[in-house]
Amino acid sequence: MQDKNKDLSQYRLSNANETLDVATDCFNNGHYRDAINRSYYAAFYATKAVLALDEIDFKRHKDVIAYFNKEFVATEKIPREIGKKLARLQQKREKSDYDDFFIASQDEAYSQIKAAKDIINAVVEYLK
Numbered sequence: 822m823q824d825k826n827k828d829l830s831q832y833r834l835s836n837a838n839e840t841l842d843v844a845t846d847c848f849n850n851g852h853y854r855d856a857i858n859r860s861y862y863a864a865f866y867a868t869k870a871v872l873a874l875d876e877i878d879f880k881r882h883k884d885v886i887a888y889f890n891k892e893f894v895a896t897e898k899i900p901r902e903i904g905k906k907l908a909r910l911q912q913k914r915e916k917s918d919y920d921d922f923f924i925a926s927q928d929e930a931y932s933q934i935k936a937a938k939d940i941i942n943a944v945v946e947y948l949k
Contacts, residue, residue, distance in 0.1 A: 833870035853925035861914035
């Protein structure tokens, strides 16, 4: 079972990296709202990579993030700053997706991509 969990974790991490590449492509093409969305999902998939090792999964994003924060950030297995970045990514993604008049700036999209990279790097470090 352990190999299955590791395989799922690596698959999710690969998905996170691929989604981060898409976020970067969106950013480079001036699609800042989409870059924000994809940045969040890249980080979200990375958090799910960690949960896969413990055979934990949830249907709702807020449950995934709450568990990740409780079990990994609060216990400092993952740096606290990562939890803050994840919360900001989620908040910006929700605003960019659901607020009709949200204007995504280049700076904000860049910041979100950077945060997603930081989260993925922290997960990679944890998975070593």
